[in-house]
Amino acid sequence: MMPACSRNRWSCVFFIVYLSIELYFIMNLLLAVVFDTFNGVEKMKFKSLLLHKRSAIDHAFQLLVSRQRPNGVSLKQFDGLMRFYQPRMSARDRFLTFNGP
Incomplete structure (x- = not known):
């Protein structure tokens, strides 16, 4: 066994509790932060694309308009x-x- 577990049995319990908290709570929190950041970046990309399309449409309209x-x-x-x-x-x-x- 590991040296820490052979000296004190409570270290194994602490390690298991620590892993369960880390895996189920902290990782979910980290995933939520990453997902929220990803959504923000995608929203900004969409806004940029929409504004680019709008300016392209305005430019195309100006090219099609005649003096008459x-x-x-x-x-x-x-x-x-x-x-x-x-x-x-x-x-x-x-x-x-x-x-x-």
Whole structure:
């Protein structure tokens, strides 16, 4: 046996109690902290991605806007975009998508 256990039997009991507290309580606390930190980092990544997408959409809108229609996109511009973005979409579907709600 280990030298500490051969001198005092209570050291084995202490070791078992210590391990049970460490494994079941402290490790759960550590896992909760790691999980909370992970969620915070993922939330920040999501916010950053959402803001990046929004700025990209604003930039794309500014590229599609013409001088004749400064507040909107013309059907011709939208049709050209959709021909590039989804080439298999029919002309009817492009028109309905443009005039949708």
